[in-house]
Structure formats: C-alpha cells, structure tokens
Amino acid sequence: MKIICLKFGGTSVGTVERIKKVSNIIVSYAKKGFKVIVISSAMSGVTNDLIRKSKKISNNFNFSEQDVLLATGEQMSCALIAGRLNHLGFKSQSWMSWQIPITTEGNYKSSRINKINKKKIKDYLKSGGIPVITGFQGINSKNRLTTLGRGGSDASAIMCAKFFNAYKCIIYTDVEGVYTTDPNSLKSAKKIKVISYEEMLEMASLGAKVMQPNSIQDARLNRIEIDVRSSFVKKLGTTITKRKNIIRNKIITGITSTKNDAKITVVGIKDRPGVAASIFKPLSENSINVDMVVQNISATGKETDLTFTIKSDDVSKTSKLLRQNKKIKFKDMLVDKNVSKVSIIGVGMITTPGVTYRMFQTLANSKINILVISTSEIKISVLIKKNNIKKAVSALHQEFKLSY
Ligand code: ADP
Ligand code: ASP
Ligand code: MG
Numbered sequence: 001m002k003i004i005c006l007k008f009g010g011t012s013v014g015t016v017e018r019i020k021k022v023s024n025i026i027v028s029y030a031k032k033g034f035k036v037i038v039i040s041s042a043m044s045g046v047t048n049d050l051i052r053k054s055k056k057i058s059n060n061f062n063f064s065e066q067d068v069l070l071a072t073g074e075q076m077s078c079a080l081i082a083g084r085l086n087h088l089g090f091k092s093q094s095w096m097s098w099q100i101p102i103t104t105e106g107n108y109k110s111s112r113i114n115k116i117n118k119k120k121i122k123d124y125l126k127s128g129g130i131p132v133i134t135g136f137q138g139i140n141s142k143n144r145l146t147t148l149g150r151g152g153s154d155a156s157a158i159m160c161a162k163f164f165n166a167y168k169c170i171i172y173t174d175v176e177g178v179y180t181t182d183p184n185s186l187k188s189a190k191k192i193k194v195i196s197y198e199e200m201l202e203m204a205s206l207g208a209k210v211m212q213p214n215s216i217q218d219a220r221l222n223r224i225e226i227d228v229r230s231s232f233v234k235k236l237g238t239t240i241t242k243r244k245n246i247i248r249n250k251i252i253t254g255i256t257s258t259k260n261d262a263k264i265t266v267v268g269i270k271d272r273p274g275v276a277a278s279i280f281k282p283l284s285e286n287s288i289n290v291d292m293v294v295q296n297i298s299a300t301g302k303e304t305d306l307t308f309t310i311k312s313d314d315v316s317k318t319s320k321l322l323r324q325n326k327k328i329k330f331k332d333m334l335v336d337k338n339v340s341k342v343s344i345i346g347v348g349m350i351t352t353p354g355v356t357y358r359m360f361q362t363l364a365n366s367k368i369n370i371l372v373i374s375t376s377e378i379k380i381s382v383l384i385k386k387n388n389i390k391k392a393v394s395a396l397h398q399e400f401k402l403s404y
Pocket of ligand 1: 041
C-alpha cells in the first residue's frame with residue numbers, strides 16, 4: 001500500500017467552497033493510486049470562536065472541558081470533507097481520534113500523541129476507503145479528549161505519517177510553502193525550496209506559524225519528510241528534510257518575529273546563590289515557560305535585577321507567583337508587554353564569523369534598541385520594542401540578502 005498523508009489547515013477548509021476544492025485535491029491523489037489518509041484542522045476561525053465562548057462562560061474554564069469543546073471544530077470539517085468525497089463517488093468516512101484511537105500523554109491543551117492504533121484505519125484503507133481524521137486531538141489514559149496545542153493538526157499529520165509508514169506527508173496551507181520570513185508581513189520574502197528539520201524547528205518555535213514546533217520535533221525524530229504547499233495554487237512548495245540533503249550558500253535561512261512575548265524585570269533582589277532558582281522554581285511548577293534571561297549585578301554587588309521573558313498570556317499568573325514567593329525579596333517588578341523577539345536562523349552561521357555583529361549593526365543603523373539577547377548554535381534572537389518589528393525584519397532581510 002502506497003500511503004500518503006494529506007493535511008489541510010484552517011483556511012484551506014475555511015468555507016464550503018474551499019472544502020469542495022480540497023476534496024478535488026484528495027481525489028487527484030486517490031486517482032493516482034495512492035491510499036490517502038486525510039487529516040484536517042477546524043474551519044478557520046472556529047477554534048478561536050470556541051475559545052472566546054469558553055472565556056465568556058468562565059475565566060477559569062476547566063482545561064479538560066475546553067479540550068472537549070475545541071475538538072468539535074475538527075469534527076465538523078472532517079464530516080464535511082468526507083461528505084463531499086462521498087458526493088464525488090468516493091468511499092470516505094470521518095474518524096474522530098477516540099474512534100481510532102489516537103492516544104496522547106501530557107497535559108490537557110498541550111498533549112502529545114504517543115500512539116495511533118493502526119488496525120481500523122488500515123482495514124478501512126484496504127477496503128478502498130479514504131479516512132478523514134480529525135487533527136489536533138487525541139484521548140488520554142483516562143479516556144478523555146485532549147488537544148495538542150494551537151496549530152496541533154500538523155503534529156497529527158506527522159504522527160499519522162509515522163504510524164502508517166506513509167510514503168509522504170503533505171501539509172496544505174494558505175501560503176506556497178515556508179518563506180524566508182512571513183510573506184504576509186514582508187512582500188520581498190522568498191519561498192525556501194528545502195529546509196532542515198533543525199532550522200524549521202527554530203523558525204517554528206520563534207514565530208513562523210506555518211508549522212507547529214512539536215510537529216517538527218516529531219518529524220525530525222522519526223525522519224518524516226514533509227512537503228509544505230498551498231491548497232490554493234498548484235505550485236512546488238518547501239521540503240523539510242535532513243540537513244545532509246541540503247546544499248545552501250546563504251548564511252541565514254530565515255527571519256522570524258513573535259507577537260506574544262512579555263518582559264518582566266524583578267528589581268533589587270538580594271544577590272545570593274540560589275536566588276534565580278527560587279524565582280524560577282514556582283514558575284516551572286506552574287508550567288510557565290521562561291525564555292530569555294538576563295541578570296545584572298548592581299554597583300554594590302549586593303543586589304541584582306533579573307529580566308526574563310514569558311508568553312504574555314502568563315503575565316498575571318507570573319506576577320502573582322512572584323509576589324507570593326516568600327523565598328525572595330525585591331524592590332519592584334516591571335512588566336512590559338510591548339516587546340517582540342526577532343530572530344535570525346540558519347545553519348550557515350555555525351561556520352561564518354561575524355553574523356552577530358552584522359545583526360547588531362543592522363539594528364543599530366535602523367536606530368533599534370536591543371533589550372535582551374539570546375543565542376544558540378543556529379539562531380540569534382533579540383528582544384526589541386514591538387513597534388520596531390517591521391523595520392527590524394525588513395532591515396535584516398536585506399542585510400542577509402534573503403530577497404533573492
Ligand atoms: P494552517 O491553517 O494552514 O495551519 P497557519 O495559519 O497555521 O495555516 O500557518 C500559515 C501562516 O503562517 C501563513 O498564512 C503565514 O502568514 C504564516 N507564516 C509565518 N511565518 C511564515 C513563514 N516563514 N513562511 C510561511 N508562512 C509563514
Ligand atoms: N484548529 C486548531 C487550531 O486552530 C488546530 C490547527 O489548526 O492545527 O489551533
Ligand atoms: Mg497551522
């Protein structure tokens with residue numbers, strides 16, 4: 001059986017007309033002799049709308065119930081796709097995660113798939129059917145519905161490709177592939193023909209919404225090659241693959257920015273061993289992800305200021321935890337939600353000296369102040385004021401010659 005996994009994102013199934021269009025794409029693969037497994041997101045806007053509703057019900061909506069609620073979005077789009085395929089004369093059926101089942105581990109709202117039971121789907125494929133599987137969801141060991149984090153249908157598709165040993169996994173979305181930066185924000189962004197798992201993982205984690213970070217981690221671990229393509233136009237997209245398969249002459253592969261970071265500065269903390277651990281322990285116990293960290297020593301050496309970034313959604317919880325923390329004493333706490341992290345990513349920087357300098361000089365030339373810096377082997381991130389994002393991305397895109 002030559003199995004192919006086709007995943008459709010929210011905009012690709014955003015209207016009834018779009019569902020008719022993607023059904024034709026599915027049929028074209030079936031006609032070529034592939035055994036097609038379809039994975040779909042909810043119609044665009046549906047998940048956001050369900051979240052808004054849950055917030056109106058309670059500002060402390062039970063996470064497990066929220067997953068049950070959000071999972072309905074994918075049920076609707078999958079039934080519509082299967083219905084259209086039936087209309088076109090193809091045997092097809094929607095499959096909710098619990099019917100397969102797709103099992104997950106971890107917390108509600110951010111679970112990870114650990115197993116997909118193959119039997120029923122394989123039998124269905126053998127019988128000539130096209131299964132349309134709800135992305136973004138699974139069930140946990142308590143038999144409760146779980147979801148995989150925003151954008152999580154990508155992870156469902158990758159895991160289906162792994163468990164069903166698919167020949168290929170194609171992610172159909174609303175842009176033609178992965179670009180050097182968000183093509184909806186910068187017109188001169190260029191489509192990347194081929195990108196490594198490592199670079200894609202950094203790009204996705206640092207703001208390139210086109211792929212969910214966990215899905216790339218799953219793909220890298222399982223060596224699943226991914227094609228990212230548009231469901232709107234028939235054009236070659238981007239292949240995400242092993243680094244070995246790529247020859248590139250550019251130092252930087254992509255530039256990303258984030259929209260939902262916040263900076264917290266704890267001012268005047270007593271400087272003694274263990275203070276940073278005392279600050280971060282309760283945050284980690286409450287699943288608050290701390291990203292960039294800088295610590296300054298005061299002139300006297302007795303006190304320190306600690307600055308770190310978190311997701312803006314976590315600001316009120318973090319402030320509360322810091323104020324309640326009896327293990328630390330500080331003079332003040334400053335919160336800034338008007339910040340954004342801009343990153344340059346590329347394996348080329350491993351072997352090229354001077355990339356950091358070029359990034360900083362470019363930002364300086366654009367009169368952009370750097371608030372915090374963090375680096376890894378293949379990325380450099382800086383925190384800047386949010387109103388400078390466009391200027392920064394555009395200047396860096398030009399500096400590293402990504403427009404051609
Ligand atoms: P889907 O609903 O198909 O999963 P998403 O909205 O999750 O689609 O992701 C596609 C969007 O990602 C694009 O519309 C684009 O604005 C955004 N995006 C951000 N960075 C990039 C990038 N580097 N390349 C391509 N798209 C990007
Ligand atoms: N519908 C979910 C979301 O909006 C999952 C996805 O789109 O991949 O996050
Ligand atoms: Mg997505």
